[in-house]
Each structure stands twice: as C-alpha cells, then as structure tokens.
Amino acid sequence: xxxxxxxxxxxxxxxxxxxxxxxxxxxxxxxxxxxxxxxxxxxxxxxxxxxxxxxxxxxxxxxxxxxxxxxxxxxxxxxxxxxxxxxxxxxxxxxxxxxxxxxxxxxxxxxxxxxxxxxxxxxxxxxxxxxxxxxxxxxxxxxxxxxxx
Numbered sequence: 001x002x003x004x005x006x007x008x009x010x011x012x013x014x015x016x017x018x019x020x021x022x023x024x025x026x027x028x029x030x031x032x033x034x035x036x037x038x039x040x041x042x043x044x045x046x047x048x049x050x051x052x053x054x055x056x057x058x059x060x061x062x063x064x065x066x067x068x069x070x071x072x073x074x075x076x077x078x079x080x081x082x083x084x085x086x087x088x089x090x091x092x093x094x095x096x097x098x099x100x101x102x103x104x105x106x107x108x109x110x111x112x113x114x115x116x117x118x119x120x121x122x123x124x125x126x127x128x129x130x131x132x133x134x135x136x137x138x139x140x141x142x143x144x145x146x147x148x149x
Contacts, residue, residue, distance in 0.1 A: 013047025024058070035062035036070040043073070043083075052083030063094070071098035072106040079109075088113075 020041065023034035039058035042051045056077060062070035075094035078087045092113055098106030 013041065015047075017041050017047035024061075030061060032062040032065040032067040032070065035059075035065075036067050036073070039070060039073060043077075052077070056083040063097075066101070068098040068101040068103035068106065071095075071101075072103050072109070075106065075109065 017038065020034045020038045023031040024038050035058045039055045039062065041047050042058060043055035044050065048054075056074070059070045059074045059077070063074050071094045075091045075098065077083050078094060079091035080086065084090075092110065095106045095110040095113065099110050
C-alpha cells in the first residue's frame with residue numbers, strides 16, 4: 001500500500017479552491033500554477049460549480065505568464081470549442097507555445113494535428129464519437145493511427 005505524506009488530510013476540493021484562489025490573486029499577476037489549477041477546478045467542477053468561461057479566464061491569466069500547462073489546456077479548449085468558439089488555428093498556436101517549452105502533452109497534440117493535416121477536425125470527430133460510445137464510426141482516424149503503432 002502506498003502512503004502519502006498528506007494522509008492526515010481529507011480530500012476537500014472546496015478547501016483546495018480556497019487556497020488556489022489566494023495564491024492566484026496574491027501578487028500583482030498572481031501565481032501562474034495556482035491560476036492553472038483554478039482553471040482545472042472550474043473546467044471539471046471540482047470544489048466549485050463547473051464553469052467553462054471561468055476556466056478559460058484562469059487559463060488565459062496563467063498562459064499570459066508562460067505557463068505551459070495552461071497553454072495546453074487553452075489549446076484543447078479551442079480545439080473542441082469548450083468555453084470559447086472552436087478555432088483550430090488558435091488551438092495549434094497554443095500547442096506550439098506550450099510545446100516550445102517542452103510540454104509533452106502539447107507536443108503530442110501538435111504532432112497529431114500535423115499528422116491529420118491542416119485542421120484538428122479528425123481529432124474532434126474521434127473524441128466526440130468516443131464520448132458517445134461510437135468510436136468505431138471513426139474508422140478513418142483509427143486506420144491512420146494504427147499505421148504508426
């Protein structure tokens with residue numbers, strides 16, 4: 001069994017959000033990592049009501065300070081149109097910024113965008129179909145993916 005250094009604390013997303021909020025607003029620009037964590041809390045509804053617009057606001061603050069994780073999440077939001085208007089060009093721009101800092105997730109997503117061509121349409125269709133339990137409908141994507149295994 002793995003023991004955590006924080007076993008004495010109960011999981012409490014609301015308390016986590018409280019501390020992230022303090023750190024995010026503490027300095028003139030706030031702490032970028034705390035801003036990214038707040039964005040994730042709002043995006044996934046952990047400790048706060050789920051709110052894509054607020055998630056985007058926090059991701060943008062952190063991304064403006066160069067946080068690669070926030071830049072990757074912004075790219076994903078633009079790719080699928082979550083909290084912002086869907087925009088493949090902006091998605092790729094954010095992926096490029098994060099990838100340039102060595103963010104492996106952004107590098108992978110950017111590679112997939114280049115693999116499927118000028119847009120991220122195939123990725124969106126695959127994820128949309130997968131979320132509805134019909135990934136089989138995305139045979140074209142799967143056959144492309146299987147060539148590189």
